[in-house]
Amino acid sequence: MLTAPRRPGGNVFSGQVHPRPQLHGTRTGTSGIAETSAYLDFTIIRNRIGKFQGVGVPDEYHRQGWATDMIRTLLDYYSDVHFYNSSLNEMSGPLFMKLRREMPARIAPIRMHEDGGYEVDIAWRPGR
Numbered sequence: 001m002l003t004a005p006r007r008p009g010g011n012v013f014s015g016q017v018h019p020r021p022q023l024h025g026t027r028t029g030t031s032g033i034a035e036t037s038a039y040l041d042f043t044i045i046r047n048r049i050g051k052f053q054g055v056g057v058p059d060e061y062h063r064q065g066w067a068t069d070m071i072r073t074l075l076d077y078y079s080d081v082h083f084y085n086s087s088l089n090e091m092s093g094p095l096f097m098k099l100r101r102e103m104p105a106r107i108a109p110i111r112m113h114e115d116g117g118y119e120v121d122i123a124w125r126p127g128r
Helices: 066-077 092-102
Strands: 012-017 022-025 031-034 039-045 049-056 082-084 110-112 118-120
Touching: 012 066, 039 066, 049 066, 049 092, 066 092, 092 110, 092 118
Parallel strands: 049 082
Antiparallel strands: 012 039, 022 031, 039 049, 110 118
């Protein structure tokens, strides 16, 4: 579920994506229909550049595609916006690197350092 206007007025706006209830399994082996407090916060600047502000998925739902689905939904909805994430960590870094490989024109390049840290390519320009 997306909570942001399609084409708002002004140069900057923010919104959130929340997943709809879906069939899931947990690490303990239980399954069923679940709702979760997962979220994806974002900001869009001048209807061109998007910034992922935060993504959160409860521990019991990690590695089940919740974050990936929210990001893909956002990218599909704002198809002319190019996104970056400047706050990468050990959980989000690999996720955004994977999505960057799938959609190189839509997400800024990400580098992994020898110490395990992640960094967005600051020379990146949308659409290139």
